[in-house]
Amino acid sequence: MKRILAYGAFGLLVYVVILAASFPAARAYRLLEPRLGHLQLYDVEGSMGHGRAAVAQVGNYRLSPVSWQYRPLGLLGGRMDVKLDLRRGPAHASGVVGMYRDGRLRLSDTRITLPAVEISRAVGLPFMELGGDFLAHIDSLRVGTSHRLTALNGKVVWN
Numbered sequence: 001m002k003r004i005l006a007y008g009a010f011g012l013l014v015y016v017v018i019l020a021a022s023f024p025a026a027r028a029y030r031l032l033e034p035r036l037g038h039l040q041l042y043d044v045e046g047s048m049g050h051g052r053a054a055v056a057q058v059g060n061y062r063l064s065p066v067s068w069q070y071r072p073l074g075l076l077g078g079r080m081d082v083k084l085d086l087r088r089g090p091a092h093a094s095g096v097v098g099m100y101r102d103g104r105l106r107l108s109d110t111r112i113t114l115p116a117v118e119i120s121r122a123v124g125l126p127f128m129e130l131g132g133d134f135l136a137h138i139d140s141l142r143v144g145t146s147h148r149l150t151a152l153n154g155k156v157v158w159n
Helices: 002-021 025-035 072-077 116-123
Strands: 039-046 050-058 061-063 066-071 079-088 091-100 105-115 133-143 149-158
Touching: 002 072, 025 039, 061 079, 066 072, 072 079, 105 116, 116 133
Parallel strands: none
Antiparallel strands: 039 050, 050 061, 050 066, 066 079, 079 091, 091 105, 105 133, 133 149
16 A cells, blocks of 8 residues: 555656646746846746746846756756756856755756956956857866855866
């Protein structure tokens, strides 16, 4: 009898996950918008499990386009995994973000391309403009509950 209840509970969990993943992203955004702070999404399409927004904006910072894909296997590790693909002009980032219930974050298999000229402007190098691109491959990055970096494994290359 206990085995039947366990299978039933597992089946119900799978059903709820599939139902949540197929929920329309535009409707979910309208419901969650008051809780998202300064994040604004425009032209949201697809589902919670696999969708995109033509533009994502936080304050004056715009990303275009943004896409996501839910990874349900992360639930086995006690986290919610989402594969994100972000662009801002020639800059590009793609990787898997895992969020734990206690607030910890995990990035894995993340690739970032950033023009070196943007780095030199951000750092404020007054007499030098860098050329090429910085390419970062982050195998693993972990942020603890105190929002501090706890582990990082990867490499950065300047081309």
